[in-house]
Amino acid sequence: MSEFWDDTRIERLGDDHLRANITDRWSVNGIPNGGYLMSIAARALREVLSHHDPLTITGHYVEKAAVGPADLLVEVIREGNTVSTAALRLVQEGKERVRFTATYGDLADASGVTWIGDKPPAIEKEKCLTSPRFLAIHERVELLFSPATADWLRGKTGENMGHELMAYFRDGTEPDVLSLPFFADCVPPTTFTKFGAVGWVPTLELTVHVRAQPAPGLLTGRFQTRYLINGLMEEDGELWDSNGELVALSRQLAKYRGGNL
């Protein structure tokens, strides 16, 4: 039993036509989370493509999605020997809500040079703060915020825009390649740490690079914004597995509405 797997289940109606049922269990204020939608798309693309893992997947969020059925219309752009590329339209009530574009490969077959130039934040799990569970999504994913970046949970604002945290599914589902897009977007906006926990930060575009299959256990994440310019911001994410291996990088472009400076 896994809520996440139940709620990203794909029905294949034809070669390039699949269907998903977007549930209300991964929502923020009633709107399905963008990372959840990306994990649905990633699972559908795995069904269609001859490669297994979303090396890079990009979503352009053009309309709010809604809870309910969604058609997933795949266009294979190129199937190669080592990678394949496709687009996927997530359509509800005849209207495209998200355009995904992705290149898949097989992480298990990857070989070549490895060099790691950074490391995960050091977080003591016992000292972490949890976030209030007022959103549907946070009833299902637990976020443990490092005290180093959690002043906002004590009603204060910090110097920087960012979170260091640990994350896991409450029902014990282990992280995998296809849930990493979800984890990359399940975190409160980085603006909360700088301007307080108010304001709506809709994603225009989100790209996730899945770099490795995660080991079982908690994920460690660092999410950071350095440039908020005239209400537009990037949010950069890094996810490491319980062995301290980098498993995903993410970047999104989002609008920040509200807040004081």
Add this chain to the structure above:
Amino acid sequence: MSEFWDDTRIERLGDDHLRANITDRWSVNGIPNGGYLMSIAARALREVLSHHDPLTITGHYVEKAAVGPADLLVEVIREGNTVSTAALRLVQEGKERVRFTATYGDLADASGVTWIGDKPPAIEKEKCLTSPRFLAIHERVELLFSPATADWLRGKTGENMGHELMAYFRDGTEPDVLSLPFFADCVPPTTFTKFGAVGWVPTLELTVHVRAQPAPGLLTGRFQTRYLINGLMEEDGELWDSNGELVALSRQLAKYRGGNL
């Protein structure tokens, strides 16, 4: 007279059908640079969409492009009040070479909070090293490498993977919103600084966020790779204008072929 503007000129054949002529002047070993192709796509999308600036543009490079004519086939995904989103297929000889997907807006109309959490590298122009001009592309764009990251130009390898540099068009063309994708991809691979100036690093996917209209003058750039894992790497770029304002962020996923560790 501007070589860059001449070589990104767009001919409009229909509502959604445009044509470009890819010249041999922006090539690396005979292969047109991926950022050059993105600047062509960005210029075509400006023609079609009701918004002016590529807030975010992603290219999936599925086949090598070639010098010569290219058809640019646009699909408008959504035209909204403040942003519009479209896909563009770059096709040569009936075969798709690159899939671009972009969300456009109007940077001049952007308003909202600004907060800047980082700054450009401090580079003394007079102390910079230039790169050898053995590639067509570097006859047209001058790169001035900061001594801090230029050991590779002296035949040594450094601790980290990355460049700090300044860049400008040799013919005096000033940078603008549509040339920023080119500048984000005109730099030698970051692997050169760590493993020496050998090896081929093809881009799988490149995303550029244009964050502001650049002021005239030299651009300052920082390009960095932190995670090379089994031959796959990200390359993160930041570009600032001559006033020290951030004007673009980029990230690509690339394959590293060759090199020793």
